[in-house]
Structures are given as C-alpha cells and as structure tokens.
Amino acid sequence: MTRYILQRIFLMALTFFVITGITYVIIRKAPGDFTSMKAGLQGELTRGALGKQFLEAERRLYGLDKEWYIGYGEWLWKFVRLDLGTSREDGRPVATRIAEALPITLLLNVITLLVTYIISIPMGVYASMKKNTLYDRVSSLVLFILYSLPHFWIALLLLMFFSSSEYLNLFPLDGIMSDWAEEYGFFGKIADVAWHLVLPVVTLTYGSFAFLSRYARANMLEVISQQYITTARAKGLSEKRVIFVHAFRNSLVPLVTLMATLLPALLGGSVIVEKIFSIPGLGRLAYDSIFSRDIPVIMAITSISALLTLAGIFIADLLYGLVDPRIRLEGTL
Amino acid sequence: MKRGGYWRGVWTEFRKNRLALGGLAVIAALIALALSASLVANNRPYIYVAPDGGGVYFPLFYDHPELRGLDLRKDEFRGFKVFPPIPFSYSEYNLDEILVGPSLRHIMGTDEQGRDLAARMVHGTRVSLLVGFIAVAIYISIGIVIGALAGYYGGWVDMLISRLIEMVMCFPTFFLILTILALWGPSMVSVMVVIGITGWPGIARIVRGEFLKLREMDFVTATRALGSRDWRIILRHMLPNAMAPVLVSASFGVASTILIESSLSFLGLGVQPPTPSWGQILSNSSQYIDFAWWMTVIPGFAIFLTITSYNLIGEGFQEAIDPKSRK
Numbered sequence: 087m088t089r090y091i092l093q094r095i096f097l098m099a100l101t102f103f104v105i106t107g108i109t110y111v112i113i114r115k116a117p118g119d120f121t122s123m124k125a126g127l128q129g130e131l132t133r134g135a136l137g138k139q140f141l142e143a144e145r146r147l148y149g150l151d152k153e154w155y156i157g158y159g160e161w162l163w164k165f166v167r168l169d170l171g172t173s174r175e176d177g178r179p180v181a182t183r184i185a186e187a188l189p190i191t192l193l194l195n196v197i198t199l200l201v202t203y204i205i206s207i208p209m210g211v212y213a214s215m216k217k218n219t220l221y222d223r224v225s226s227l228v229l230f231i232l233y234s235l236p237h238f239w240i241a242l243l244l245l246m247f248f249s250s251s252e253y254l255n256l257f258p259l260d261g262i263m264s265d266w267a268e269e270y271g272f273f274g275k276i277a278d279v280a281w282h283l284v285l286p287v288v289t290l291t292y293g294s295f296a297f298l299s300r301y302a303r304a305n306m307l308e309v310i311s312q313q314y315i316t317t318a319r320a321k322g323l324s325e326k327r328v329i330f331v332h333a334f335r336n337s338l339v340p341l342v343t344l345m346a347t348l349l350p351a352l353l354g355g356s357v358i359v360e361k362i363f364s365i366p367g368l369g370r371l372a373y374d375s376i377f378s379r380d381i382p383v384i385m386a387i388t389s390i391s392a393l394l395t396l397a398g399i400f401i402a403d404l405l406y407g408l409v410d411p412r413i414r415l416e417g418t419l
Numbered sequence: 420m421k422r423g424g425y426w427r428g429v430w431t432e433f434r435k436n437r438l439a440l441g442g443l444a445v446i447a448a449l450i451a452l453a454l455s456a457s458l459v460a461n462n463r464p465y466i467y468v469a470p471d472g473g474g475v476y477f478p479l480f481y482d483h484p485e486l487r488g489l490d491l492r493k494d495e496f497r498g499f500k501v502f503p504p505i506p507f508s509y510s511e512y513n514l515d516e517i518l519v520g521p522s523l524r525h526i527m528g529t530d531e532q533g534r535d536l537a538a539r540m541v542h543g544t545r546v547s548l549l550v551g552f553i554a555v556a557i558y559i560s561i562g563i564v565i566g567a568l569a570g571y572y573g574g575w576v577d578m579l580i581s582r583l584i585e586m587v588m589c590f591p592t593f594f595l596i597l598t599i600l601a602l603w604g605p606s607m608v609s610v611m612v613v614i615g616i617t618g619w620p621g622i623a624r625i626v627r628g629e630f631l632k633l634r635e636m637d638f639v640t641a642t643r644a645l646g647s648r649d650w651r652i653i654l655r656h657m658l659p660n661a662m663a664p665v666l667v668s669a670s671f672g673v674a675s676t677i678l679i680e681s682s683l684s685f686l687g688l689g690v691q692p693p694t695p696s697w698g699q700i701l702s703n704s705s706q707y708i709d710f711a712w713w714m715t716v717i718p719g720f721a722i723f724l725t726i727t728s729y730n731l732i733g734e735g736f737q738e739a740i741d742p743k744s745r746k
Contacts (some may be wrong), residue, residue: 101586112599113598113602117603230731236682237682238681238701239715246708246715250708358685376602377601384598388594388598391594392589392591
C-alpha cells in the first residue's frame with residue numbers, strides 16, 4: 087500500500103510538471119511580446135529611452151529575459167515556496183486575486199453538485215425500479231436531449247426569457263450580489279446570492295442529470311442482480327425494504343467516489359457560464375487573464391486546477407479501494 | 420462467415436433503432452447542405468435569360484464578364500431568372516435591414532449588419548461538420564497508433580504508454596485549448612489541430628484494451644506462426660476487429676467536438692469572420708438578446724440538433740455492436 091501511494095505521488099508530481107511546463111512553454115513561445123504590449127497600452131513606449139528601461143525591468147520581473155527553462159524553473163521554485171507572484175493586470179498579488187475568485191467558483195460548483203445528486207439519484211433509482219416501462223424510456227429520452235443541449239445556448243435562452251425587459255424579469259442579469267446588498271442583513275445577503283445563482287446553477291446542472299441518473303440506474307440494476315438481494319427477497323422482506331435498505335446503500339458507493347472526479351471537471355466547465363452571467367469566479371479570472379496575457383495568473387490557475395484534478399482522481403481511487411476491498415490497488419500499477 | 424458479415428449484422432441491428440436512423444438522416448441532410456451551401460444560398464441566379472434575345476447566362480456557375488458587379492435581383496433586370504432558395508450571400512450586408520425578424524424575404528431574419536441569417540446558417544454548417552470530422556480523425560489516428568502499440572507489445576511499452584494516457588487525461592484540456600488559441604491566434608485550422616492533439620487518450624485506452632484481448636486469440640497466434648510481420652498483424656488482422664468500439668467513441672467524439680468548437684467560436688476564439696459559424700452567430704446574438712430572439716434560437720437549435728444526432732447515432736451503434744448495452 088505504501089509503495090502504491092509513493093508511486094502514485096511520484097506520477098502525480100510528474101504530471102504536474104508536464105502540465106505546468108507545457109502551459110509555460112505555450113505562453114512563452116507565443117508570437118508577440120507581452121511586455122511591449124503592456125507597455126504600449128500604458129503609453130510607456132512613446133517616452134523613448136525611459137520606455138526601453140521600463141521594458142527591460144518588466145521583462146526581468148517576469149523572467150522573460152531568460153531562456154524558457156530557466157524561467158520555468160524560477161516559477162516552479164517560487165510556486166513550491168507558495169509564492170504565486172504579482173498579477174500583471176493590476177499589480178496585486180496573484181494569491182489575493184485567486185483568494186477572491188476561488189470561493190465564488192467553489193460555492194457555485196458545490197451547490198451545482200448537490201443539486202445534481204439530489205435530483206438525479208432518486209430519478210435513477212426510480213427508473214431502475216420501473217425498468218423497461220414507458221416511464222423509463224421517456225425519461226431516458228428526455229435526459230438524453232437535456233444532455234445534448236449546449237450550455238451557452240441555454241444560458242442565453244434563460245437570460246432572454248427570465249431576466250429581460252421583453253419577457254419575464256424574474257432574475258438578475260449578471261453578477262453574484264446586488265449593488266445594494268450591503269444594506270441587507272445576514273440572511274438577506276444569503277437570499278440575494280441565492281437569487282443571483284439560480285440561473286447559473288440551472289445551466290450547470292441540467293446536463294449532468296442524464297449522466298448521473300443513468301449511472302445511478304445502472305448501478306442499482308447491477309446491485310439488484312446480486313445474490314444477496316435475492317436472499318433478502320427470499321427471506322420475505324418487503325420490496326421497499328429490499329430496495330431502500332439493502333440495495334440502495336450499496337448502489338451509492340460508485341456515486342460517492344465519482345464526486346471526487348466531478349468537482350475538478352466542473353471547475354473547468356464554468357468558464358463559459360461565469361462569462362455569460364458575469365460571475366467574478368475562477369473561470370472568469372482565467373478567461374480574462376488569458377486575454378490580457380497575465381502570465382502569473384494563468385500559471386497559478388493552471389497549477390491549482392491541475393492539483394485539484396490530480397487530488398480528486400487520487401482520492402477517488404483510494405476511496406474505491408476503501409469501500410470495496412475486492413479492488414486491489416497494487417494490482418493496477 | 421463471408422466477408423463483411425459482421426458489419427452487415429451491425430447494420431441490421433442499427434436499423435431497428437428509429438431514433439438512431441433519424442440521427443443518421445439529419446447528419447446526411449446536413450452534409451448535403453454543407454456541400455451545396457453555395458448553391459442553396461447565393462445572391463446570383465442559377466440561370467438568367469436576358470429579355471429581348473439578350474442571351475442566356477449561368478451567373479452562379481460561370482463568372483460572366485458582362486454581368487460582373489450587377490445585382491440581378493433588382494427589378495430593373497427583367498427577363499427570366501431562377502434564384503437559389505435563399506437569394507443572399509452570407510457576407511453581403513444591407514444596413515437598411517438590420518435585425519429584421521423572420522419574414523418571407525428573410526426566412527430566418529437578419530443580423531446586426533443586415534446579413535441574411537439563413538445564408539449564414541447554411542454556410543456555417545460547413546464549419547461545424549468539417550471541424551468535427553477532421554479533429555476527430557486526427558485524434559482517432561493518434562489514439563489508434565498509441566493504443567495499438569501499448570496493447571500489442573505489452574510489457575514496458577504498455578506501462579509507459581498507460582502512464583502517458585493517465586497523464587494526458589489529467590490535462591485541463593479546455594483551458595489549454597483556450598490558452599493556445601488566445602495566444603497563438605484563433606483560426607479553424609488551429610481549433611482542429613488543438614482538439615485533435617488533446618483528444619486521443621480515450622481512443623488509445625479503448626484500442627489498448629481491445630488489443631490486449633485480441634493478442635491472446637488463436638487467429639493472431641496463427642498469423643504470427645505463419646511469419647507475418649508485426650505491422651501486418653496489427654493493421655490487417657487486429658485493427659479491423661478493434662474498430663467497432665472506436666467508431667462508437669468517434670461518433671460521440673464528433674458531437675463533443677462540435678460543442679467545443681461552437682463554445683470556442685462563442686468566446687471569439689473559433690473561426691474568424693467573415694467565415695460564418697453557428698457559435699459565432701450565437702455569440703453576436705448575446706448583445707441583442709432582448710429583441711432579436713431569432714439570432715439566439717436558430718443557431719443554438721442547429722448546434723443542438725447536430726449534437727443530438729451524433730449522440731443518437733453513437734448510442735444506436737453502441738447497442739448494435741454490444742448486445743449487453745441494449746435496454
């Protein structure tokens with residue numbers, strides 16, 4: 087077991103280097119000079135000699151004057167010491183900007199995950215009990231259609247119908263909080279945030295229903311076909327008891343471990359939703375920093391999402407081994 | 420069993436699934452539309468017979484010097500004219516008809532520059548289908564080569580490749596694609612290449628799994644005993660037997676690639692103007708969402724229809740090759 091974990095950690099570290107290294111090279115080798123772009127924007131270039139000095143100082147600050155592998159090494163060394171650098175966009179520490187954005191994205195995604203699970207697991211279990219009936223077929227078709235609806239389209243349609251002057255004006259157009267939210271009390275603020283999150287959460291959840299409830303249905307059918315369920319039925323338990331006490335709990339196991347892998351994927355998927363609804367989260371920050379060529383922020387977000395993904399997969403694998411002793415982790419490597 | 424028997428059986432099973440057949444029909448229609456886009460939406464007539472024996476012209480098929488720069492749709496050009504069903508080109512703008520709703524003249528309305536939306540939609544079909552096909556073709560090729568090497572040779576080759584696959588699967592793909600396109604310049608080719616080189620691990624995994632099973636089969640041992648070279652065994656004997664699950668995955672892959680492409684176009688990182696694409700039209704629509712519903716509803720529905728069709732085909736195909744997955 088220890089050997090397995092050590093090997094996994096080594097591979098995870100290697101993956102982390104490859105991901106951040108490739109991202110760094112892509113940024114560094116991209117055509118066009120970042121510093122002159124920024125300097126040009128600030129009008130520094132027009133000042134002749136001073137502009138040149140400024141450019142060189144800028145290049146040194148972001149390691150652009152050295153070869154890419156030295157620049158990457160310096161970035162890595164800083165990252166290990168938890169120094170994420172300063173944002174080129176506004177000169178604030180990258181850590182501060184991320185600390186502002188990450189909680190919003192996490193809140194959005196945790197709510198999304200909870201709503202998805204709460205709705206799709208009962209749907210899946212119910213469908214497994216009604217296997218091959220009209221309900222089963224119609225619900226799986228509806229879920230299939232939901233799954234194929236593009237997120238950004240639904241987001242636009244929701245905005246069009248539920249927060250416009252033309253149709254229903256029920257929800258706010260953008261942001262996560264009203265401008266006047268400071269006047270509200272504690273619960274007022276929560277209600278205000280919830281009101282702002284309704285449309286984004288709807289956009290992020292509907293697509294996962296299909297996947298998760300089908301998964302829940304398949305798991306349930308798998309469990310029901312096991313011998314211990316036949317035993318439970320044979321000893322005269324009611325069908326309700328068989329389903330909810332014996333089968334349901336065991337069918338949940340893969341779903342719980344799935345959560346560990348779903349969360350990081352959601353973080354990446356919220357770029358578009360955060361952009362459309364103007365939510366100042368991590369996805370929005372990522373999008374903005376790519377366009378303003380803010381190297382330290384891009385690198386920080388890439389490494390944080392890579393770490394989250396790696397940790398999520400690792401935890402999922404460990405959980406699998408813990409809840410199902412039949413899976414031998416050593417055998418997989 | 421005679422040659423082709425397996426695929427005939429798959430087709431017989433596939434045909435029983437009406438939804439999957441519907442998906443296939445939609446895709447066939449879209450391909451036809453993409454191929455004939457300039458014939459369906461064009462501002463030049465198929466045929467123009469000038470009045471009073473002035474001659475017969477085929478402006479859409481041949482560039483007649485004497486007709487250059489003339490708009491034959493105007494009433495001053497009398498005579499016999501046959502126009503395409505959508506008598507507008509995708510790039511011609513008309514500032515007198517900005518954001519006009521669907522009407523007989525513009526069946527899907529016009530956009531913010533007064534361009535005919537139907538013409539842009541028809542030409543946008545090309546982008547979606549082409550990007551889907553080519554990107555998936557690229558990553559299937561990479562995935563097959565890598566997966567086949569791992570599955571056929573096993574041992575340390577398999578070990579290395581499996582670790583590589585696990586590694587690439589952890590990549591924040593969408594973010595990486597965004598970074599590459601934003602910094603290196605967006606274009607249709609870069610979208611296809613970037614999706615192509617990041618999408619292969621899923622296919623490689625499938626091919627590896629199939630090859631590990633096939634490797635132990637008697638027919639492969641027999642071929643090897645006959646002295647066939649490795650590449651011949653891989654290409655001629657094993658690969659055809661591993662293709663079915665790859666094609667299922669490819670079908671779902673085209674659907675998700677079209678979704679990625681339209682998301683990128685939506686963010687302004689996909690196909691660049693003046694070439695129209697569905698995601699781009701949708702992106703423009705977000706500014707006029709209060710009063711130009713057609714610009715949001717129509718391209719979004721087209722993307723949805725295409726994705727659903729590919730998913731239905733993939734699912735029908737899956738059920739046809741794997742009896743266990745049938746409900």
